[in-house]
Amino acid sequence: MQKQPAQKSYFFDKGYKDVGNILKKTWTTAFRPVTNEFSRVVQLFADNVVAAIFTVVVDLVVFSIVTAAILLGVLIFSAVFIAGIAAAGVVVYVFYSLLFLADFVFCLIQHISSHCSVCQNKFRLPYYRCPNPACSNVHTALRPSVYGILKRKCNCGRKLPTTFFNGRQKLEAICPHCNKRVDGGGEHTEIMIPIVGGSNSGKTCFVNMAIKQIEACASQNDLVFEYNPTLDDNMGDIRATMGRGMLPPKTREERMTYYRFYLTPKGKKVKTLISLCDVAGEAFDNKDKIGEQIGYKNANAFVMVVDPLSIPAFYMDQQKKMNVNNYARSTKALDTVLNNLIVTLESLKCIDAKTMIKTDVVVVFTKCDIPDLVKRMGPQAVQQYMFDNNLPSKFVAQNKLCEQFLLEYGEANFLNSLRSKFRSIQFFPTSALGHVQNGMKYAPQGVEDPILWIIDKISAGINLKNKWGKKI
Ligand SMILES: Nc1nc2c(ncn2[C@@H]2O[C@H](COP(=O)(O)OP(=O)(O)OP(=O)(O)O)[C@@H](O)[C@H]2O)c(=O)[nH]1
Ligand SMILES: [Mg+2]
Ligand SMILES: [Zn+2]
Numbered sequence: 001m002q003k004q005p006a007q008k009s010y011f012f013d014k015g016y017k018d019v020g021n022i023l024k025k026t027w028t029t030a031f032r033p034v035t036n037e038f039s040r041v042v043q044l045f046a047d048n049v050v051a052a053i054f055t056v057v058v059d060l061v062v063f064s065i066v067t068a069a070i071l072l073g074v075l076i077f078s079a080v081f082i083a084g085i086a087a088a089g090v091v092v093y094v095f096y097s098l099l100f101l102a103d104f105v106f107c108l109i110q111h112i113s114s115h116c117s118v119c120q121n122k123f124r125l126p127y128y129r130c131p132n133p134a135c136s137n138v139h140t141a142l143r144p145s146v147y148g149i150l151k152r153k154c155n156c157g158r159k160l161p162t163t164f165f166n167g168r169q170k171l172e173a174i175c176p177h178c179n180k181r182v183d184g185g186g187e188h189t190e191i192m193i194p195i196v197g198g199s200n201s202g203k204t205c206f207v208n209m210a211i212k213q214i215e216a217c218a219s220q221n222d223l224v225f226e227y228n229p230t231l232d233d234n235m236g237d238i239r240a241t242m243g244r245g246m247l248p249p250k251t252r253e254e255r256m257t258y259y260r261f262y263l264t265p266k267g268k269k270v271k272t273l274i275s276l277c278d279v280a281g282e283a284f285d286n287k288d289k290i291g292e293q294i295g296y297k298n299a300n301a302f303v304m305v306v307d308p309l310s311i312p313a314f315y316m317d318q319q320k321k322m323n324v325n326n327y328a329r330s331t332k333a334l335d336t337v338l339n340n341l342i343v344t345l346e347s348l349k350c351i352d353a354k355t356m357i358k359t360d361v362v363v364v365f366t367k368c369d370i371p372d373l374v375k376r377m378g379p380q381a382v383q384q385y386m387f388d389n390n391l392p393s394k395f396v397a398q399n400k401l402c403e404q405f406l407l408e409y410g411e412a413n414f415l416n417s418l419r420s421k422f423r424s425i426q427f428f429p430t431s432a433l434g435h436v437q438n439g440m441k442y443a444p445q446g447v448e449d450p451i452l453w454i455i456d457k458i459s460a461g462i463n464l465k466n467k468w469g470k471k472i
């Protein structure tokens, strides 16, 4: 363990020295009468040899008995003392080991971890800053240790808790990789989901509307929602803009922006922090750019955003029927975006070419307010398809309708890549806006479901089977 700015615990440091000193003192004090007598006799030999010889004879009789008695007494005392200390030591070490293990196992089972929104690294135990305003000491391994079992004393004198059970997570947490503050580090389990899609595919509209709708329906789903802004969060501005019926600006940042919120089942102690990570679509233009985002390595699942108008055959078809410019088409081919993501994940050692990304993906069709898409995969069309084909749920129907659409418009490659690389796929037709920009209030359609679905799928603590009508 790295040296900590704290005082070592008595039992692990000063305790040993004290035991040594006590034994040393006991032995020297107990034999002092014998050593004193020895010195006296030596002195006597110099002064009066006859008296000295007489004394030696008497001493041999008297002091051999006294010495034997002292020796026995000291030996018994030392044995009892050492046994007592050893017993206390065993108790302390057992307590230390149990607490260390309990804290470690609890954090492991509860999946307690944090993702840094600045450097994108993931870690289980953050660094913690001493809460004393006059002290800026950073404790890099705040857990039961030689510095203290349940608490440790910082060099400034302030006592700090060393486990989850007595409130370590309430201290100010710091990212061990970039030293930036991480809100609630060590307190929650965190799920990080990147939003993948080309420029103009509708990522920013979708993410912001999805979060708004998740908040609105949280209590209906027995969840507690709490927004948790990061340092470079622009959610407030985007919400205000969209609230006025306008569109969010194009995302410029090619580094992921983490939109964060706590979503916790009512009554649960350990919170779940969800990070939805948006990025400028250009980041997926080539694998070098996207490769700089090491956060992909730590992704728990992916949201793949599909702008149906980015599919050339569908775009050409729609050009004849409506003013496609109203929908700000994404021009990036779907399989290029997906392949760049896969190559990146391979280079980050998340997968190798032959194996799969061992996680789930939801594929979100955006802009499903396009009249032809409403007809093909709107809520009514899904219900009808489910009914006509006697399907067990609307989610199976959505999958069939979206897959058919992709195949019909020549995106078999994209569909095959998805199927071969991910553990599970669920499709969702959505509309973040409900209609083209026309000054009217936006009316999002189905945007919360994909995010809640993927959260339910990967989170141990969140279970929405009542919402889906089945366990997923
Ligand atoms: N009609 C309609 N248009 C949408 C919808 N979602 C997005 N759009 C249009 O698509 C444009 C781009 O959406 P954004 O969410 O900014 O796209 P993005 O994927 O974030 O793009 P970058 O920031 O460039 O990566 C918007 O300005 C809208 O014109 C929708 O649900 N319905
Ligand atoms: Mg954007
Ligand atoms: Zn301190």
Ligand SMILES: [Zn+2]
Residues within 6 Å of the ligand: 116, 117, 118, 119, 120, 121, 175, 176, 177, 178, 179, 180
């Ligand atoms: Zn960091």
